[in-house]
Each structure stands twice: as C-alpha cells, then as structure tokens.
Amino acid sequence: MTSASAISITGLNKAFGDTSVLKDISLEIAPGERVVVIGPSGTGKSTLLRCLNFLDRPDAGVIRLGDLTVDAKTVSHADILALRRRTSFVFQNYALFANKTARENIMQALITVKGQSKADAYTRAAAILDETGLTKRADAYPAALSGGQQQRVGIGRAMALDADLMLFDEPTSALDPEWVGEVLDLMRRVAEKRQTMLIVTHEMQFAREIADRILFMSDGQIVEQGPPEQLLENPQDKRTKAFLRRVA
Amino acid sequence: MRALDLEYMWDLLPVLIGYIPLTLFMALIGMACALVLASFMAVERIFRVPVLDLFVRLFISFFRGTPLLVQLFLFYYGLPQVLSFLTSINGVTATIMGLTLHFSAYMAESIRAAILGVDRSQWEASQAVGMTQFQMMSQIILPQAARVAAPTLVNYFIDMIKGTSLAFTLGVTELMGATQKEAAGSFLYFEAFLVVAAIYWIIVEALAFVQRHLEIYLNKAHAR
C-alpha cells in the first residue's frame, strides 16, 4: 500500500515557556519517502514529531497533508482530529492501551475512529497480528507482553490506521537490547511497502539501510540533510561531524 | 441482667428480612445515580469547564461539608416549603435524592484522583489515533480509573447502605424504622436492634465478597 499524499511543513515554531525548541522548521516529504531524524538529546526531535499531530501545539507554522491544510494560528478542533486521523504515532514507551488486549489495541481505532464494523476490524487486526508475528499473543494484555512484543503491537496499531504519514519517536530506545532486532525488522517490512515514514532513531545502521533521506537536527533547527551516504560519510556542518563522531 | 429472648429474635428475623429489598432498592438506585453524577463531575473537574466548574466545586463543597441528616431534612421538610410543586415529596424519594447528592460529592473526588492517576501515555495514545475526547474518556481513561477507584467506591456503597437507615427519620418504614416499631411494641430493644445490626452486617459482608471478585475482574488486564 502506497500513501498518496505529500507532506509539507512550513515555518514551524514551538517554545516551552521562554525556551524556543523548534525554530522555523520547514520540510517537504514526498509520498512513500522514508525520512530519518537524528541529532543530540534535547534538540527538539520529539517535539517536531509531536507538533505534527498536535500532541504538542505548535505556536506557528502550516502543515499540509494532501488536501488538508492546518495553520497553527487558526487551527480548529476539527483540523486537529483530521490531522491525527491521517497520521499515526509510535511511541518510545509503546503507550499501548493498558485495558485492552493486543488484538483490541489494534482494533480500537478501526472501530471508534474509522467506524468499521467489529467483523471488519477483527479481520484487519488478524492480518496485522500475523504480519507482526503476534497471533499467538493476540489475547494477552500489554502487562503480560515483553517490551519487543509491546512495541510490535504499537507498530501494528499504527499500521492499521493506513496513515498518510507514520511517525516513530525512538521506537527502540526503551527496549532491552535483546528485543531491538525484532522491532527494527518489523519497521524494515513497513518501509519496504513505501509507507511514508518520519523516524527519530539513534540506530545509525538501520537509518543507513532504510532511509531515503536523513535530517540532522540541532538546537531546534534542521542543520543538514541528504541521502544516508552523503550525510553520514560526508557531513558538511561541524555540528553534524561532531555528533557523528560521538555516535560512531 | 436477664437472658436474651432468643425466640423473640428468631421470630423477628423473617419480619425484618422482608424490609431488606427496600433498603437495597434505595441504596442501589442512589449508587447508580451517584456514580453517573460523580463521573460527570470528576470529568468536569479535570477539564474545568468555565462557569460550570464553579457550580461543581460549590456543590462538592456543600455536600461534603454538611451532615447527611441535615441534607435529608432539608429535602424532605424544607424543599416543599419553597418549591410548591414538591408539596409532598415522599420519604423514599427524598432519601434516594439525599444519598445520591451526598455520596456523589465524595465519589467525584475519588474518581477525579483516579483519573489523574492514569498514565499520560494513555491520553496521548488515545489522541494520537484520533479519538474524540468523549471516546478517549469513555473507552480508555475511565475504565482504567475505575480499576483504581473501585475499592473506594465500594466502601462508599457500604456507607450508603448504612445511610439508608436515616430514612426512618423521614417516616419511612424501612429496615431501621420497622425495627424501631417492633421494639417499641415488645420493649425488647436490645434483641430487636441486635437482629437488625446482624442483618446490616451480613449485607455488608456479602458485598465485601462481591468486592473481592470485582477487583479480580478489574485487575485482569494487569495480571502478569
């Protein structure tokens, strides 16, 4: 399945109190493009993703997603819902619905948000459980799942939404090392479908493999961007060089 | 000192048991109404709806700040004097109203605390998949808060069952009122009130049994 809508972000600004966290970010993402964001801690990577679905409310900026245009200055409640329904989010701490089983986590939004019948949602969830290798654990509650399984449910829940843009905020950072591989494998399979993805990660090898483009963020700005070989092998900005030296 | 009149107690038992349905009726209706009202007020207190918030806070403050008995008298004897359409509010209705309003004030506070205890990730995940606030509250947040609030709410229900005994001060012949009448006829006060105490006690113990099973049910998502 290929997402059809291009994404365009213009002049995105966000401050927490007096601290400016996003400084006039502009970014275009083509349909099917897989973009990875890297950068030091506290530079606004999470905030960028969270502003794109208004988990954090941007102070200014325009987000275009296909025919949907959302201006932070004039945004309505309906705009926010529409934006959230065309994006999906994978959280660092999984954030599964604690009172729902793995299967119900995947079905939940299909029924309540997309208005699908229970039977349709069940069929879709079964397919996703199969794809994420969770069929056997379908009726387990999150508390009974390993970190890797929980994050695979988290990705499955996001996949079910058929979003124009999937946002991943450090999906493997909270995992014990033993579970990182299975989650990255699942993300690779999502990427192979040319699903439009915006991924914050510290997994450089993974980024190099799947990214069409890597953005380096520092201090609330996109400092430098390019295809993985270019950005990782031949960075131009001294902040990029310093960061890559540290994580290499 | 005299011996207990056991035969009298034995004969009284079935008479008083006949009044249990009325007691449970008042407590159950009161509890159901209080739960709805308390959930509504708890959610309001979280979102702080302008103006409405002021009324809710005033309501909670008043009904927690005054005795249940005073509230019951206010409804039964006082209200009909100012609101003419209530000329004859019956004692059972006044009791249910009083219990509902009184306990909803307490329950609103424990439900609110339970809601605030639900992890932030649960709110964010609900928002991220595009749920409306109503869907988020009714399907994700309140069910999780219920698990935390359940033991406290059952305790309020127990208090409410015992609170129904105040209905006898409004002239309702319920469990307590019936006991009072029986005792006045026989002069065997100690026996009569011992029997009614045992009945309340057994009802509450039965409820504690239900409570344990309710908690197991509500905790099923958290078993490892």
Ligand SMILES: Nc1ncnc2c1ncn2[C@@H]1O[C@H](COP(=O)(O)OP(=O)(O)OP(=O)(O)O)[C@@H](O)[C@H]1O
């Ligand atoms: N809710 C908030 N209130 C106040 N400050 C915040 C809030 N959220 C984030 N910040 C601040 O904004 C800045 C950017 O945070 P953000 O989480 O976006 O960074 P990040 O690049 O994702 O970092 P990391 O790699 O550690 O996840 C940080 O200085 C952080 O302390």
Ligand SMILES: [Mg+2]
């Ligand atoms: Mg972050």
